[in-house]
Amino acid sequence: MTKYETNILQSSDGTFSCGFYNITNTYNITSAFTFSIWYSNSANKVIVWSANRGRPVHSRRSEITLRKDGNIVLTDYDGTVVWQTDGKFPNVRYVQLLNTGNLVLKNSSGNIVWQSFDSPTDTLLPTQRILATTKLVSTTGLQVPSHYTFRFSDQSILSLIYDDTNVSGVYWPDPDYQYYENNRNLYNSTRIGSLDDYGEFFSSDLAKHQARVASDRSLGIKRRLTLDYDGNLRLYSLNNSDGTWTISWIAQPQTCMTHGLCGPYGICHYSPTPRCSCPPGYKMRNPGNWTQGCKPIVEIACDGKQNVTFLQLRNTDFWGSDQQRIEKVPLEVCWNTCVSDCTCKGFQYQEGNGTCYPKSFLFNGRTYPTPFVRTMYIKLPSSLDVSKKPIPQSSIHDYTPSGLDCDHVNTITAEAVRNMNKIGGEEPKWFYFYGFIGVFFIVEVFFFAFAWFFVLRKEMRSSEVWAAEEGYRVMTSHFRMYSYRELVKATERFKHELGWGGSGVVYKGILDDDRAVVIKKLENVTQNREEFQDELHVIARINHMNLVRIYGFCLERFHRLLVLEYVENGSLANVLFNSKVLLDWKQRFNIALGVAKGLAYLHHECLEWVIHCNLKPENILLDENLEPKIADFGLAKLLSRSGSNQNVSRARGTIGYIAPEWISGLPITAKVDVYSYGVVLLELVSGRRAFDLIIVEDKTKVHEMLKKFIKMICYRLDNEKSLWLAEFVDFRVGDEFNYLQAKTLVKLAVSCLEEDRKKRPTMESIVESLLSVDLARS
Numbered sequence: 001m002t003k004y005e006t007n008i009l010q011s012s013d014g015t016f017s018c019g020f021y022n023i024t025n026t027y028n029i030t031s032a033f034t035f036s037i038w039y040s041n042s043a044n045k046v047i048v049w050s051a052n053r054g055r056p057v058h059s060r061r062s063e064i065t066l067r068k069d070g071n072i073v074l075t076d077y078d079g080t081v082v083w084q085t086d087g088k089f090p091n092v093r094y095v096q097l098l099n100t101g102n103l104v105l106k107n108s109s110g111n112i113v114w115q116s117f118d119s120p121t122d123t124l125l126p127t128q129r130i131l132a133t134t135k136l137v138s139t140t141g142l143q144v145p146s147h148y149t150f151r152f153s154d155q156s157i158l159s160l161i162y163d164d165t166n167v168s169g170v171y172w173p174d175p176d177y178q179y180y181e182n183n184r185n186l187y188n189s190t191r192i193g194s195l196d197d198y199g200e201f202f203s204s205d206l207a208k209h210q211a212r213v214a215s216d217r218s219l220g221i222k223r224r225l226t227l228d229y230d231g232n233l234r235l236y237s238l239n240n241s242d243g244t245w246t247i248s249w250i251a252q253p254q255t256c257m258t259h260g261l262c263g264p265y266g267i268c269h270y271s272p273t274p275r276c277s278c279p280p281g282y283k284m285r286n287p288g289n290w291t292q293g294c295k296p297i298v299e300i301a302c303d304g305k306q307n308v309t310f311l312q313l314r315n316t317d318f319w320g321s322d323q324q325r326i327e328k329v330p331l332e333v334c335w336n337t338c339v340s341d342c343t344c345k346g347f348q349y350q351e352g353n354g355t356c357y358p359k360s361f362l363f364n365g366r367t368y369p370t371p372f373v374r375t376m377y378i379k380l381p382s383s384l385d386v387s388k389k390p391i392p393q394s395s396i397h398d399y400t401p402s403g404l405d406c407d408h409v410n411t412i413t414a415e416a417v418r419n420m421n422k423i424g425g426e427e428p429k430w431f432y433f434y435g436f437i438g439v440f441f442i443v444e445v446f447f448f449a450f451a452w453f454f455v456l457r458k459e460m461r462s463s464e465v466w467a468a469e470e471g472y473r474v475m476t477s478h479f480r481m482y483s484y485r486e487l488v489k490a491t492e493r494f495k496h497e498l499g500w501g502g503s504g505v506v507y508k509g510i511l512d513d514d515r516a517v518v519i520k521k522l523e524n525v526t527q528n529r530e531e532f533q534d535e536l537h538v539i540a541r542i543n544h545m546n547l548v549r550i551y552g553f554c555l556e557r558f559h560r561l562l563v564l565e566y567v568e569n570g571s572l573a574n575v576l577f578n579s580k581v582l583l584d585w586k587q588r589f590n591i592a593l594g595v596a597k598g599l600a601y602l603h604h605e606c607l608e609w610v611i612h613c614n615l616k617p618e619n620i621l622l623d624e625n626l627e628p629k630i631a632d633f634g635l636a637k638l639l640s641r642s643g644s645n646q647n648v649s650r651a652r653g654t655i656g657y658i659a660p661e662w663i664s665g666l667p668i669t670a671k672v673d674v675y676s677y678g679v680v681l682l683e684l685v686s687g688r689r690a691f692d693l694i695i696v697e698d699k700t701k702v703h704e705m706l707k708k709f710i711k712m713i714c715y716r717l718d719n720e721k722s723l724w725l726a727e728f729v730d731f732r733v734g735d736e737f738n739y740l741q742a743k744t745l746v747k748l749a750v751s752c753l754e755e756d757r758k759k760r761p762t763m764e765s766i767v768e769s770l771l772s773v774d775l776a777r778s
Helices: 329-341 430-457 457-461 462-475 483-492 529-540 570-576 587-606 645-651 658-662 671-686 692-693 699-719 721-729 739-752 761-778
Strands: 008-010 017-022 032-041 046-052 065-067 072-075 082-084 092-097 103-107 112-115 129-132 136-139 145-152 158-161 168-172 192-194 200-203 223-227 234-239 247-248 265-269 272-279 283-284 294-296 307-315 316-318 346-350 356-360 365-367 374-379 497-499 504-511 518-521 550-556 559-563 621-624 629-630
Touching: 008 316, 017 046, 017 092, 065 092, 129 145, 136 223, 145 223, 294 550, 307 329, 316 346, 329 346, 329 356, 329 374, 457 462, 483 504, 483 518, 483 550, 529 550, 570 621, 570 671, 587 621, 587 629, 587 671, 587 739, 587 761, 658 671, 671 692, 671 739, 671 761, 692 699, 699 721, 721 739, 739 761
Parallel strands: 265 365, 316 374
Antiparallel strands: 008 017, 017 032, 032 046, 065 072, 072 082, 092 103, 103 112, 129 192, 136 145, 145 158, 158 168, 192 200, 223 234, 234 247, 265 272, 283 294, 307 374, 316 365, 346 356, 346 374, 497 504, 504 518, 518 559, 550 559, 621 629
């Protein structure tokens, strides 16, 4: 490393360089290096990929090695492995840096077995693709990954997302608009995006394939698409003459629309350039670091003894964290709603339509011009005098000066002064006549407008005028806090019980918006309110068509309830084992595929790693189209536990479906769900319970008997082939089943039930196997 300046690998055309990059000069840190790729001719050697972001190595005795097993390994001065390719690459011969900036491993046949393009950091290069499994993550100092990501959302829309432990949200495309208003396509099964050599960025979700185009669109320009530290996505073009970069396209031209820039309680405003400020009554938490935001000068206690008031901030909003949406109410009602709720930190009120949004957390604060008058009221102690404190406002649009509002209702009085010109000291003869006609016309217009609004309101709601409001209703209804009174009303005092289990009792209810929901009363929940709510917000970000949606929760006193999607046809167990409804083969295969997709999402695609821990037919629900939806996937995170995975395993699970490692006390991994999925596959194919297949009297010997049964299946599959398989498939299906699909499902079940969990497949590979056999059949 002492000769690091010469230890550089270059692409054949010299465009890119790869080696140890000295971050000392950039961040004033001594002897720190990353193994990176950069543009050779750029003035400041802009990094486009790093192996060890956030974990630099020392200047002495650190090395990068291509080992005999085909892996590239980066070690620090003490021999500690900091990064490696970590794969099985037979016959690897060399490492090569391509002219595209792609670092690759090639075998003896010249085929690429590993490439850096598959694991981007914060930059996408021309010809490089972003897929469902990849993402860009912004970089802060020391090449540390930050909270901003660029990836496909759960709706298959390529998005900029602020993702922190407590807060997560899309800020581009604009979340205030529907996907079609943002010229995007929803739920496209293909997730792929790429930048070409012309400076055009294509994505599978772009409506009518309208690419995002660089302002200097042409061939021959070196480019990079980078998610910068401030959360904005920018396309850069390199000036070959001086090595400088110019911006040729930007995703978010309004900087203050980026989430999290000013941290909790901070407000982003234009003066005229973007800057952060704390509202009156707050101070900066950590001077010099706005990501930590502001904190209250005086905390508001929840004992009810402290008088509170609200500071009015016009043209200001703290986007998200809405506790609820209350329509067509006067300011006083909104005011009192927030006063009576200790968790409410403030509320937004839209004058004109009277819409109220109480907020549990003040984040993403910004002032900005809007066609609707949005006013934010933040809760402050009455004892705190902020009347002389400046209020953050943007200087790029007009606004009415804000101040501390101590009244419950804000009354605005306006006087109109009309100067009438007189001719010769006398009023015109026709003045009163035309005045009368004008007043009559105004009254008539008002009357017809009044009638049109109330009589034709239903028709109007289906028009584009109401589309945005309806879209917002759908968006906000996805997850929110419900009051206990709301849920008592929805269930008619918990009258309609659907069933009960180890996690609690389940009821059916109807919300005020006529949505049928399931309301689950949780038992054995011992976390405090904050911990429970934090975990709920993590689970709320989970969204997949094969998972039951969580609409919200209730946290009042000792009540702990979840509000869930109601699924029409009940559980797979009821349909498969008890119902008169017969699942045909196509439906069974679709259920197997859907459950696999749901588990693969939980294991591999979620922002937070989730293990179900109790997969069984009772927890697989079927909607009106018999599409499967996995239920109870978040309860492993919510029910009582001391924190270790082993304790989770003992708290949950059903005999017959639990993996052998639970009994042996090994740490729990996603492979326990794979095991349970294997049992479900056997039951789905045979139409019988696992206990009926193995005929066991002593339930402590379930794993032993199931192991013998799997050996028998393997033998009969290899020797008796189609004859035995026809006997194993549910006799009610008859001969109406696909042999290739049935054989694949049984083979997958066998591999899922391997006693050694390392030999079990991942849910991603299972999905791929099922999709391939489904495509082969079609």
